[in-house]
Amino acid sequence: MNRAPGLSVRLKLTLSYAGFLMLASVLLLAVVWVSILRYIPDEVTFGFPLFPTMRSDPLNGFSLPAAVMLVFLLVFGLVGGWILAGRMLAPLDSITAATRLAETGSLSHRVALPGRSDEFRELADAFDAMLARLEAHVAEQQRFAANASHELRTPLAITQTLLEVARNDQARGPDELVDRLHFVNTRAIDLTEALLALSRADQRSFVPEHVDLSLIAEEATEVLLPVAEKRGVTIETSGDIAPALGSPALLLQMTTNLVHNAIVHNRREHGRVWVTTSADPGEVRLTVENTGEPLTAALVATLAEPFQRGSERTRTDHAGVGLGLAIVKSIVGAHDGTLELAPRPGGGLLVTVRLKPSAAPPSAAGETP
Known part of the structure; x- marks a missing residue:
């Protein structure tokens, strides 16, 4: 200036x-x-x-x-x-x-x-210039991630289709190489979709709407119920109406990621997941906790970082892409909320999401989850 x-x-x-x-x-x-x-x-x-x-x-x-x-x-x-x-x-x-x-x-x-x-104005101008450069750099990184994800989706989808055709070809018979390629390609598609979701959350390109976290929690639980039944995990959903202001799609993805994470990183038998919503005058909360192996505080502190799965929690049948909690953290940050991760005393993980409450009445907040 x-x-x-x-x-x-x-x-x-x-x-x-x-x-x-x-x-x-x-x-x-x-x-x-x-x-x-x-x-x-x-x-x-x-x-x-x-x-x-x-x-x-x-x-x-x-x-x-x-x-x-x-x-x-x-x-x-x-x-x-x-x-x-x-x-x-x-x-x-x-x-x-x-x-x-x-x-x-x-x-x-x-x-x-x-x-x-003067000295103060020079300091303010230098700080503004630094913020402008940081904003431009972050925006450039977000555009690159979004563009790269979009460009990768098409060839990966084509490869996935060709591999599915090869696997279903009766004349070929069982082919271990095709199965391995299909698994690797599926993971590449999951990673691409996760990167795209992460870039969208970082850009905060959404129009806030009145939503009810309790309805979103119920929807995410119903979608993932077959996965939980397949793994022998019991899901319990409870809580009060929790009106919040944000993107219904992003908040649904956040809740789905948390519940899915709680299901796949659980006990091999008789696992349990608790999904709870609550509301106070100053905040609304979504809590997801699960049973599992004991976790250390040092390990829990790294779980929300990109590509940090935590070796102690990785299952051999589902390694994930390492972006589930990173996407949750980005979505929570886009809604000016806070994400808290803590190990449960009996084993497993306790995740608490705190968001600002919506000014709309609960009935209006719960119309469109």
Whole structure:
């Protein structure tokens, strides 16, 4: 940003404090001068008595006004210094607010301090330029991921079709190589779809709608019920109406990923999954917990990172693509929520999603899951 040259902050503070010191000195001299005038003889003042009740001891007459004036100057200096410091440091509050917004992932905000150039404005301009470069870099990465995913979908789909034709060809008979290629291609398709979903969530390109997390949890559970039955896992869904504001499609994908993750990373026999929703005046919560092997806090802290499956949780029959919880984290961040992962004391994982509540009534929030 091009700014007109101005005084430096250091010079402004110097002049401000010097001005306050000069003002305090003038007030002090005025009190001293008035106190001295009380003891000047009347003939010196051309016969006009300034203070008819003049005291004989100048020291007694000056001590009380001086003490009062010192107290006044102390209070005046503290209040004035506090106001001046606040005005001088106000630009730092704007920079701090922008930094906290950037910490949450919002890179579109700018400080944009008005006024002439000084140290604070130069710092704000440099910070705005850094945010602009970061935003452009992140947007470029997101576009690349989205474009790469789109470009990979077509050849992978064609390959998948050819492999399915080869597997169903009765004249070929069983072919282990074709089965392995089919498995690898399926995993490549899953990875491509996961990358595409991750890029869409990062871009926050959705129109917020009123949704009910309890209905979304029920829908995700019904979709994944055959998978749970196949693995011998029991799913229990409970909770209250949880109205939130966001993308129904992304929130459904978030919940589906969490429930699917809880199913596949569970006990081999008699596994259980609990899906619970709740609402408070300040937030709505979706909780998904499951049984399983004991997990360490260090391992749980890495599970939401891309391609971090956790070797202790990986099943031989379903390794996944390592983006399930990463997509969940991205979707939660796109909705300005929080994601908490914690190991269950008896084994397994406890996942809690906290979102901002919707202002709409529960009935309106639950119409379109």
